[in-house]
Amino acid sequence: MSNKSLRNLFIFGSIGCFLIFVVLTFDTMGKIDRRAPQITEEVNLGKKIWHKYDCIGCHTILGNGSYFAPDLTKIVEKKPKEYLKKFLVNPKSVNPKSSMPVLGITADEAEHLISFLEWIAKVDTNGWPPKPILAKASSTSSVEVSAGQKLYNDLNCSACHMINGVGGTIGPDLTHVGSRRTREWILDHFKNPDAYVPGSAMPSYGHLSEKELNDLTDYITSLK
Amino acid sequence: MMVKYESQKIAQHFFTFGVLLFLVQVIVGIIAALQFIWPNFFFLNFNIIRTLHINALVVWLLVGMMGATYYVIPEESDTELWSVPLAKFQFWVTVGTILLVVLGYIWMGINPQANSTRLFGTGILSEGREYIEAPRWADFLIALSAILFLFNNFMTVLKTKKWTGINGTLLAGLTFLVLMYIPGMFYTKSMVKDQFWWWWVVHLWVEGAWEIIAGALLAFMLMKTINAPRYVVERWMYIEVALVLFTGILGTGHHYYWIGTPEYWLWIGGIFSSLEPIPLIVMVWDAFRTTGEYRTVTNKVGLFYAVAHSIFNFVGAGLWGVIHTLPQVNKWTHGTQITTAHGHLAFYGAYVLLVLSMIYVTLPSIRGVKEFSGTRAYQAFWWMTISMIFIVLTITGAGIVQTTLERLVGMEYSAVKMNYNLWFWIFRALFGIGFLIGTAIFVIDFFTLGRTPVEIRYHETASEVT
Numbered sequence: 001m002s003n004k005s006l007r008n009l010f011i012f013g014s015i016g017c018f019l020i021f022v023v024l025t026f027d028t029m030g031k032i033d034r035r036a037p038q039i040t041e042e043v044n045l046g047k048k049i050w051h052k053y054d055c056i057g058c059h060t061i062l063g064n065g066s067y068f069a070p071d072l073t074k075i076v077e078k079k080p081k082e083y084l085k086k087f088l089v090n091p092k093s094v095n096p097k098s099s100m101p102v103l104g105i106t107a108d109e110a111e112h113l114i115s116f117l118e119w120i121a122k123v124d125t126n127g128w129p130p131k132p133i134l135a136k137a138s139s140t141s142s143v144e145v146s147a148g149q150k151l152y153n154d155l156n157c158s159a160c161h162m163i164n165g166v167g168g169t170i171g172p173d174l175t176h177v178g179s180r181r182t183r184e185w186i187l188d189h190f191k192n193p194d195a196y197v198p199g200s201a202m203p204s205y206g207h208l209s210e211k212e213l214n215d216l217t218d219y220i221t222s223l224k
Numbered sequence: 225m226m227v228k229y230e231s232q233k234i235a236q237h238f239f240t241f242g243v244l245l246f247l248v249q250v251i252v253g254i255i256a257a258l259q260f261i262w263p264n265f266f267f268l269n270f271n272i273i274r275t276l277h278i279n280a281l282v283v284w285l286l287v288g289m290m291g292a293t294y295y296v297i298p299e300e301s302d303t304e305l306w307s308v309p310l311a312k313f314q315f316w317v318t319v320g321t322i323l324l325v326v327l328g329y330i331w332m333g334i335n336p337q338a339n340s341t342r343l344f345g346t347g348i349l350s351e352g353r354e355y356i357e358a359p360r361w362a363d364f365l366i367a368l369s370a371i372l373f374l375f376n377n378f379m380t381v382l383k384t385k386k387w388t389g390i391n392g393t394l395l396a397g398l399t400f401l402v403l404m405y406i407p408g409m410f411y412t413k414s415m416v417k418d419q420f421w422w423w424w425v426v427h428l429w430v431e432g433a434w435e436i437i438a439g440a441l442l443a444f445m446l447m448k449t450i451n452a453p454r455y456v457v458e459r460w461m462y463i464e465v466a467l468v469l470f471t472g473i474l475g476t477g478h479h480y481y482w483i484g485t486p487e488y489w490l491w492i493g494g495i496f497s498s499l500e501p502i503p504l505i506v507m508v509w510d511a512f513r514t515t516g517e518y519r520t521v522t523n524k525v526g527l528f529y530a531v532a533h534s535i536f537n538f539v540g541a542g543l544w545g546v547i548h549t550l551p552q553v554n555k556w557t558h559g560t561q562i563t564t565a566h567g568h569l570a571f572y573g574a575y576v577l578l579v580l581s582m583i584y585v586t587l588p589s590i591r592g593v594k595e596f597s598g599t600r601a602y603q604a605f606w607w608m609t610i611s612m613i614f615i616v617l618t619i620t621g622a623g624i625v626q627t628t629l630e631r632l633v634g635m636e637y638s639a640v641k642m643n644y645n646l647w648f649w650i651f652r653a654l655f656g657i658g659f660l661i662g663t664a665i666f667v668i669d670f671f672t673l674g675r676t677p678v679e680i681r682y683h684e685t686a687s688e689v690t
Contacts, residue, residue, distance in 0.1 A: 003389065006462035010393075014469035021473050025420075031486050032416050044413045051352030052339050054332070057271020062483040063559030064419055065354055065381060068270050070262070070637035071559050097638070099263035103336045120415055126490065128482030130555050132634030138440070168636045 026220065035124040046116025049109045058100075061120060069100065074129065076114065076121045078159045079202040083170075084117075085110050087201070094201030095170045148219025151212060155205070163223060171202060178224040187217045225522075225589040228341045229298040231305035238291030239583050243670050245284035245322075246305040250663045252276045254392045257653040272333035273352070275357050276326065281571060282355065283322055288579030289422075290318075290373055290436055293394060295586045297377045300391035306379035314372040321365040326360050326584040345411050353418070355426055356408045359667050363409050370402045387464065389458035389598075390447075393433050393465055397436030416484035418640045423479040430574075431472040431500065431541075438537065438578050440532060442507060445585050449527040452518045460510040462464070467503035475500045478549050482558055497549045501542030523588065526599040529581030530545045532605065536573025542663050544569050544616070561623035561645075569616045572608075591674030600669035607662025614655040621649035 001009075050056075056065040059072050076084070083094060088110035091100040094179045105113070145153070152158070158167035177186070187194065190213055195203040203212070227233060256273045258265045266273065298305050305311060328349035332339050339347035344360035346352075351359055358366065374395070408425035412418045443461040446452045477493025511534040521527055544566040548557040557563070588596050594602055622645040629635045629644060 003459050003462065006459060006466070007389065007392075010462050010466035013466055014473070017470055017473040021476065024488075027488075028420065028480070029417070032414060032420070032484060035484050035486070036414065036416060039413045047413065047415060047418075050415075051350075052347050053336055054271045054275070054339070054350050054352040054357065056352065056354045057274055057357075058269075060559045061415065062419060064422075064479075064483070065559075066271065066274055067285050067559070067561055067564055068274070101264075101269050113235070116415075123416060123484040125482045125484055126487055128558060129554060130631065132630075132632055134633050166634075169639055 024212060037119055037122050038113070038127045039119065040117040042112055043119040044116075046112040046114070046119075048111050049105075050116060053103050053105065062123070062125065071129065072117060073123075073125070074121050076118050077091070078156065081114060082203040083160075084114055093199065098171065146215070146219055146221075148215040148217070151208075151216045152219055155216075160202070174220065174223055176224060178221045181221075182215060183221045186220050187213060190216065225596050226592055227295075227299075227589045229304045232295045232298050232307050232348075232586075234305065234308055234311045234315075235291040235295040235453070235562065235586060236313070236590050238287045239587070239670070240295065241315070242284040242288040242291065242579065243583075243667055245280045245287070247663055247667055248683060249277055249280035249284060250660050252280065254653060254656040257649065257656045260649040261653065268330065268333035272329050272544060274317075275329055275624075278355055279325070279329075279357060282404055285434075285575045285579055287501070288582065289398075289434075289441075292441055292579065292582040292586070293373075293377060293398065295582075295590075296379050296394060297391055300444075301381045301386045302390045302393075303380060303383050303384045303386075306376050306383060310372060310376050314369050317365060317370045317372070318488060321362055321369065325362045328359065328362075329357070343613060353408070355398045355421060356422070363405070367402075367405060367409075370405070374398060374402060375520070388454070389546055390444050390454075393443075393461060394440035397433050397440060397465075400436065401429060401433035404433060419483045420480065420485060425478045427479055428473070430570075431475060432469060434575060435468040435472065436465045438561075438574060439503075439507070440531075441578060441582055442511065442534065445526060445530040445581060446511065446514050448585050449521060449523045449530065450518045450541055451522065456514060456517075457510075460506070460514070464503050464506050464510065467506060469618055471496050471499040471502060478551075481551050481554055494549070494551050498546060501538065503544050504534075504538040504542040508538050510534070525596075525601045526581055526585035528598075529577055529584050529604070529605065530578075532609070533573065533577035533581050535575055536569065536609070538573070540566070540569030540571070540573035544620075557623065557627050559688065560626045560631070561619050562627065565616045565619040565623055568619065569612065572612045580666065587670070587673055593674035596673055600665050604662045604669060605665035607665060608659055609662075611658030611662060612657045615652055615659065617649045618652040618655065622652075625640045651658065 050061075055061075055072070058066050058069040060067060061072050063071060063073070065071075079087075085107065086094045087098070087100075088105045089107060090102055091098040092102075160168045160171035162169060163174050165175075167174075181189075189196045190204075190208070191206040192204055193200040194204075205216075208216070252273050255266050256277050258268060259270045259273060263270065294305060294311060312584035332349040334346075339349045339352075341348040344364075346360040348361075350357045356363075377395060377398070381387060381395070392630050403506055407421040412421065439461050442464075443457040446457045447454060473490055473496075476499035478488040480489035480493055504564075511531045511576055515527065515531060548554050548566070550560050584601060588594070625648070626640050629640045630637055
């Protein structure tokens with residue numbers, strides 16, 4: 001092949017590839033909105049606040065961004081909304097170990113940001129982030145779990161609490177909580193955490209049925 | 225060694241600004257590394273430091289490429305640059321804009337609320353979008369600078385109408401680069417579309433336009449440093465840049481796996497991005513083959529850096545990229561430190577070494593020295609390269625731990641970062657200091673090359689120094 005024909009191959013081949021890419025882009029643009037809930041004005045306001053504070057300078061979203069702080073794609077599924085509201089305004093007030101600075105986010109801005117994060121959590125991301133494979137394996141094992149333990153898993157308590165080294169670090173470690181607290185204390189605490197631990201970031205679980213509360217309390221009390 | 229045309233010396237303005245920003249980039253990089261250990265280490269938060277680290281990188285590489293272009297185009301077109309005053313004006317527009325943007329970032333770091341004011345649809349201090357944080361008003365000034373730059377170079381070629389493969393490919397790459405800035409300049413309500421267009425800019429720059437520029441500059445450097453014949457270097461250049469775009473354009477798909485885009489991107493991205501290392505290995509082969517065949521070395525240091533660039537381009541952008549490019553792997557590694565490791569080695573190999581080699585190839589003639597001592601250049605290279613290899617290995621290690629504990633076991637991000645990866649951060653910061661030493665040696669070499677009397681003592685050809 002002469003240099004001239006190689007040059008032509010480069011020029012026309014590249015233009016060809018680019019045209020295919022443009023066609024795929026058009027097709028994708030037509031499909032993106034169908035893969036996510038409708039964007040309300042709230043969500044859009046939240047996105048603008050996301051840009052205003054340069055959140056992507058520390059966090060990732062949809063896996064893209066900085067790798068300095070947690071990915072926020074599914075954060076609303078991991079942390080209760082009430083917790084997030086307090087956290088965004090003053091991170092250390094609900095998580096003393098957090099290294100996120102106080103940026104001056106107002107309560108209103110926090111609401112908008114959470115709407116935006118609720119929207120992003122519902123985007124169809126082809127299954128990303130994947131469920132942790134080992135956690136998934138343990139939850140589908142044949143070991144029978146009590147009703148209370150099942151609730152603990154379903155309510156995603158491990159997002160904040162740790163038992164035997166597994167779980168989050170925001171809330172107290174529950175490995176031996178049964179030897180520290182009475183059954184009554186634990187039961188009533190579920191209904192109104194703030195009354196027992198002033199300023200607690202834990203949301204109330206008073207909306208659970210009496211049976212559910214009892215099952216959960218039985219399980220937590222058994223942790224000694 | 226003398227420049228063929230006096231106007232080629234304008235390149236030095238751009239190189240000087242680039243080299244200073246390189247130093248800034250490395251210093252803030254070390255601050256960022258320390259913030260991984262102590263988050264409150266500095267008066268500016270990590271987001272601002274990281275923005276400065278990456279923006280300094282992007283800008284210094286761009287101005288380095290601009291300088292290289294101002295050198296290459298007159299020489300290839302056999303004429304003086306169309307307008308030196310215009311090039312100087314464009315230079316100062318760029319410097320002014322960048323300084324204003326940097327001051328804005330620092331102000332925002334001190335007072336985050338200062339970014340509440342909006343202008344032309346973005347915050348007045350930051351757009352809040354990774355890598356292209358520069359606010360919209362700055363985008364306009366950057367676009368103006370880029371258009372003036374392209375115009376000046378096109379007019380130069382049109383003076384003699386002497387289109388060579390190298391100046392044609394170089395200008396094609398630069399035009400593509402400027403055009404691909406546009407998809408980053410509008411607001412979309414959907415974060416998915418936002419990221420979709422954002423990758424047009426980011427991916428089509430670094431794995432498209434910039435690689436074309438790299439291909440053209442590599443061809444130029446092989447001609448300059450070993451007197452390789454034009455038809456040989458241009459032949460390989462066409463093969464390389466064609467393969468870059470055939471694989472790279474549709475390879476953008478590897479960023480469209482998990483951001484809310486249709487599933488067919490898993491196939492397109494997986495297949496095409498797996499092929500992306502091919503042009504990079506061709507570049508390595510080209511560099512070695514051509515060097516082996518034409519052995520009249522006229523600039524050893526320049527050749528050394530150019531060959532090193534081709535090797536680390538392949539290792540950093542190619543190998544470190546391809547390991548996590550298949551969707552089956554990427555599903556677990558996406559958004560972890562594995563990406564950071566790839567980013568560091570790819571930018572170092574593909575573009576830092578490219579601009580540094582262009583500086584070593586062109587600076588002796590700009591300064592009018594026939595020969596120069598390569599001692600500092602080699603010292604700088606080994607300090608930087610060995611440090612960078614270890615920086616990348618520590619971040620890769622952190623990425624493997626993170627992927628295992630966070631993605632497979634389900635541990636919390638913060639627990640993994642602070643408890644299990646702490647040693648990696650400590651070693652990364654230490655190697656960062658090694659990299660800074662290398663950078664400092666290079667900066668000293670850049671400012672003294674051909675200017676200090678010490679240089680002359682090394683060579684018998686000193687009398688020819690003008």
